[in-house]
Amino acid sequence: MAQDGEGRRYPRNLQGVLQLAVEAGSAAEGPTAIEPMSDERKTFLREALAEVCKGQMDEVEQMKQCLAILRKDETSEREREDDEDEDERESAFEMLSEFCENLDNARDLMILGGLDLCVSQYLCHVQSGLRWRAAELIASCAQNMPQVQVHLLSIGALPKLLQLTDSDPHPTVRVKALYAVSCLVREQDAGLQAFLSHDGFSVLMRGMQSENEKLRTKSAFLLLNLLTSHPEQKDIVVSMGMVQQLVSVLRTPHSPFHEHVLGALCCLVDQCPQGLKDCRDPSLGLEELLRVRSREIQGKEECQEELDFCEHLRGMCFRGRPSDENGMDR
Numbered sequence: 038m039a040q041d042g043e044g045r046r047y048p049r050n051l052q053g054v055l056q057l058a059v060e061a062g063s064a065a066e067g068p069t070a071i072e073p074m075s076d077e078r079k080t081f082l083r084e085a086l087a088e089v090c091k092g093q094m095d096e097v098e099q100m101k102q103c104l105a106i107l108r109k110d111e112t113s114e115r116e117r118e119d120d121e122d123e124d125e126r127e128s129a130f131e132m133l134s135e136f137c138e139n140l141d142n143a144r145d146l147m148i149l150g151g152l153d154l155c156v157s158q159y160l161c162h163v164q165s166g167l168r169w170r171a172a173e174l175i176a177s178c179a180q181n182m183p184q185v186q187v188h189l190l191s192i193g194a195l196p197k198l199l200q201l202t203d204s205d206p207h208p209t210v211r212v213k214a215l216y217a218v219s220c221l222v223r224e225q226d227a228g229l230q231a232f233l234s235h236d237g238f239s240v241l242m243r244g245m246q247s248e249n250e251k252l253r254t255k256s257a258f259l260l261l262n263l264l265t266s267h268p269e270q271k272d273i274v275v276s277m278g279m280v281q282q283l284v285s286v287l288r289t290p291h292s293p294f295h296e297h298v299l300g301a302l303c304c305l306v307d308q309c310p311q312g313l314k315d316c317r318d319p320s321l322g323l324e325e326l327l328r329v330r331s332r333e334i335q336g337k338e339e340c341q342e343e344l345d346f347c348e349h350l351r352g353m354c355f356r357g358r359p360s361d362e363n364g365m366d367r
Contacts, residue, residue: 096136097145103129104151107159123164130170134177143178147185152178156194160214165207172198172210176217186225195221195231203240208249215244215255223262238274245286245298257286257297264304271309280305280315284323291333299346306353316354324355 106129133151137143146152152175159171175194179186189195198221201214222228222237232238244256264271283298283305305312316323331347334340 096139096142100133100136100142100146100151101149103133104149104154107151107154123166126164127166127170130167130174134170134174137174137177140182143182143185146178147188152185152189152194153192156189156192156197160194160197160201165205165210168201168205169207169210169213172201172213172217176213176220179217179220183225186221186228189221190227190231195228196235199232199235199237199240202252203243208252211244211247211249212251212255215252215259219255219259219262223259223266229263229267233270233273238270238277238279242277242279242282245294246282250292250294253286253292254294254297257294257301261297261300261304264301268304268308271305271312275305275309275312275315280312281321284316284321284326287326287330291330293339293343295330296340296343296346299343299350303346303350303353306350313354316350324351327351327355 106125133146137146155171155175159167160175162168162171175189175198179189195218198214198218202211202218205211205214218232218237218240222232238260241256241260244252245260247253247256264274280302283302286298287295302316306316315321327347327350331344331351334344334347337344
């Protein structure tokens, strides 16, 4: 906070300064105004606004410096230690990610060519630390930014991110790449179509079957989100054998991400005759699996949502089975 000559305190950020200006102007025009904004206060607000805008320009300049580091020709830096060079680039990525939490900076980075650099050079970089930081930066910029999403889709970011999610040898790269995929396809119709054209649901299926707990969780969560937001995709997903795959995942040692798996199964059963038929297939053994799972997690507060999904799925698929007074099958 800063003070003007009258002792009033003002914020240094742009939003706060603009809000004060609006409030002061409204007060001056309103019927209950006692006095208009003084020249001193007007001058202070103008200077504060100029300072904030200067700070914004400084951030753009710092972003340009980071990009200059990332654009260095590695072959011309032979005399430098590899570790030192990698550390410098990682630091540049971290600074850019911090700056791009501001949506204006994210847009500026796109205009400066930073996202093109990430996609063309760093998603395929030999250093895993640079691959995952590039994916993380892409995710930060794309989140809730349709203009940036469309640009990334146009330069082929999605198939590269799906490939990293599916097969990168480093677990953190896979998780960060899936995060970026999520930011490109959720609430983005063009992103969803690109996701479908590159067999994205199969990537999620394999992600749920991986040994990486974070990847399993994020894959299941994205599947549930997409099925909830786009129920028209249920038939396609069911035709891939997703019901059988999800039940197979439920048979692995119990994990918190099973909640999302059960939620996805509930989606695939609801108003989807083939999904319901698949779940009822006796060879799948889903009814007994759900019965056992419900008993295992009954009374565990942290598993309440999973239990709700369990009971809901049992009700939709196997309604009419005898039960005791607690709602549990005998």
